[in-house]
Amino acid sequence: MSAQIVECVPNFSEGRDLAKIKQITDAIEAVSGVTLLDVDPGADTNRTVVTFIGSPDAVAEGAFAAIATAASVLDMTTHTGSHPRMGATDVCPFVPVQGITLDECAEIARTVGRRAADELGMPVYLYEAAASTPERQNLAAVRRGEYEGLAAKLADPHWRPDFGPTTPHPRAGALIIGARPFLIAYNVTLNTRDKALATDIAFELREKGRVARTPNPSPIYSRGAILKYAEGAYPCGTCGFVGETFAAAAAHASDAHGYDLRHLLDLNDVPDAVVGQKVYKPGLFSHCKAIGWVVPEYDRAQISINLTDFTVTPPHLVLEAARRLATERGLVVTGSELVGLIPYEALADAGRYYLQTQGRTPGVPTSDLLATAVQSMGLSDVSPFDVATKVLGAPKTDAGPLVNLTVAGLADEVSRDTPAPGGGSIAALAGALAAALASMVAALTQGRGAASDVDAAMVEISVEAQSVKNQLIAAVDADTDAFTAYMDARRLPQATPEAKAARAAAMQDGLKVAIDVPMGTARASLRAMELADRVTREGNQASLTDGAVGVQLGFAGVRGAVWNALINLAQITDADYAAGVRAECDHLVARAREVLAANGDYADAKLA
Structure with missing residues (x-):
């Protein structure tokens, strides 16, 4: 069972005094089991986004330590900044990363929130997955009125806090805490200082859309006349349709444009009695929140975007829409910026998208895939983007000491008078090179005028070959590590019958690992x-010899890995396990010989 990992991304209302920010992050790092991943201060927004991960208990303790420290060192009565905020720790979400559910993260939020109320005397609101009512799920609704309107909000029985007093904390205001899926905080930078232009594009992108207006010659939508509902006249915010009833307008919105009109109006706080209320036009993307602002530090305006489900609305598609909308307004998107971290799959999907739009295969090494995304999205436009620290969950196929050696260094290491690295690691390397050659030939074929079905097949092969290559690269070090585990078991004490039994069991476990690893190598090869x-x-066909060499190397991977499994199998006492391994070894070798012979015959015939 994998370890439980929770991410916490608290936002603090301080982005200028680095000493105060460090006091907060020091409090987080003082908690055992917590890893601080990112600290992103913004001087103009006067806000810092902090990201840390760890076990549920450690993250809960780290979050409380941060909230308590922020309450003591920050003072909301003197705070100014362009970002909406309600408290010193303005918002504190818990995010499931591994082995834990969103509901479990919501319970962590409730526990920490209750503790902040009890021990710090702080009014606390729960939001998103931890929300006590549906209307409190939306962060914008909870934060509406911000710090300046907090006292009045707390006094409203309808907005009584979930925990704590109904008056603001003297220095820290209020805390908003909850649980949510991974959120990508993403800014698109424009070649203008005009906040209104950035806002105009933001309203086109965001889910809640904008007030609908009459058509006008300018692409800047805010220059038209505002539409309102009237008795017998219920205009569509997207086209020229006017329904005689609200039900007719809602049916039209659903049938013609695919959106729920009542949901759109709820997002914009329009009451059920809509006559006299403004008409709204939906934005382009669900799970997308956006505003416009100006960042003096960059001397440019930005569209500030929160993507609450990147699997539905990925950042690269929002960026491409922003680029189109900017061009219509005579603007240029100069690049974009990620605040905090981004999941590997989100950035990898962007890399695949841009490679495919260029007519290239997405079956490339991970580093190339991510570099394509970074370059295509302009992620280093306003500040450097470091893949190693900004991407969460990227595969580490080259992290082992052996594969980090030079070719000459690895050959030297193998040649020394030590049992590892040995044949198992080299078998894995041979298989990895086979997969690399397969990917290379597929990439050289794809996009070079081949038939569409061949082109599609080559893309599929290159993508799978990269995955197989990565698996086998990892096995180069894994094979050596597996042998080391067995040798460690052999060194265990055996002075007593109990110790002997423990040693024997550990050696059997070590042997099975030393068998399972090369078996994985054989399958992948x-x-x-x-x-x-x-x-x-x-x-x-100009590259057929490259493919044929790959088959030869792959056979060395299969044959060598099987031999390494079998040599350890002789000492296994579990007869059923041993029989299963032998049967699979026979099948793998038989199939490998079949492919080797047929491929050799084909290559020889072509070259005759």
Whole structure:
């Protein structure tokens, strides 16, 4: 079972005094089991976004320590800044990362929020997945009125805090705490200082949209006349349709444009009695919140965006829409900026998107995929973007000591008088090179005028080959580590019958690891052979020898890995386990020989 990992992303109402920010982050780092990942202060917004991860208990303790420290060192009575805020720790979300559910994170939020109320005397609101009522799920609704309107909000029985007093904390205001899926905080930068232009584009992008207006010659939508509902005249915010009833307008919105009109009006706080109320036009993207602001530090305006479900609304699609809308307004998107972290899959999807729009295969090394995304999105426009620190969950296929050596260094290391690294690691390397060659030939074929079905097949092969290659690269070090675990078990004490039994059990476990790792290598190497065989036959025939070499290397990976499994199998006492391994080894070798022979015959015939 994987360890439980929770992410916490508190936002603090201080972005200028770095000493105060450090007091808060020091309090977080003082908690055992917490890893501080990112600190992103903004002087103009006067706000700092902090990201840390750890076990549920450690993150809960780290969050409370941060909230308590912020309450003691920050003073909301003197705070100014362009970002909406309600308290010193303005918002504190808990995010499930691994082995934990959103509901469990919501319970962490309730526990920490209750503690902040009890021990710090702070009014606390719960939001998103931890919200006590549906209307409190939306952060913007909870924060409406901001710090300046907090006293009045707390006095309103309808907005009584979930925990704590009905008066603001003397220095820290109020705390908003909850749980949510991973949120991507993303800013798109424009070549203008005009906040109104950034806001105009933001309103087109965001889910809640904007007030509907009559058509006007300018692409800047805010220059038209505002539409309102009237008895017998219920205009559509998207087109020229006018319904005689609200029900007719709602049906039209659903049938013609695919959105729920009542939901749109709820997002904009329009009451059920709509006559006399403004008409609204929906934005382009769900799960998207956006505003416009100016950042003097950059001397430019930005569209500030929160994406609450990147699997539905990914940042690269929002960026492309922003680029189109900017061009219509005579503007240029100069780049974009990520505040905090981004999940690997979100950035990898962007890399795949831009490679595909360029007519190239997305089956490239991970580093190339991410570099394509960073360059295409302009993520280093206003500040450097470091993939190593900003991307959460990126695969680390080259983290082991062996694969980080030079080719000459690895050859030297293998040649020394030590049992590891040995044949198992080299078998994995051979398989990895086989997969790499398969990917190379597929990439050289794709987009070079091949038939559409061949082109699609080459994309599919290159993507899978990269995955197989990464698995086998990791196995180079894993094989050595597995052998080391067995050797460590052999060194265990055996002075007593109990110690002998424990040693014997540990050695059997170590042997199974030393078998399971090369078996994984054999399976992956066979798949590399099959992919290399396909590109030999279906790919660019000028590169058929590259595919054929890949098949030969893949066979070395299968054969070598199977031998490394079998040599350890002799000492296994579990007869059923041993029989299962032997049967699979026979199947893998038989299939590998079949592919090797057929591929060799094909290559020889072509080259005769």
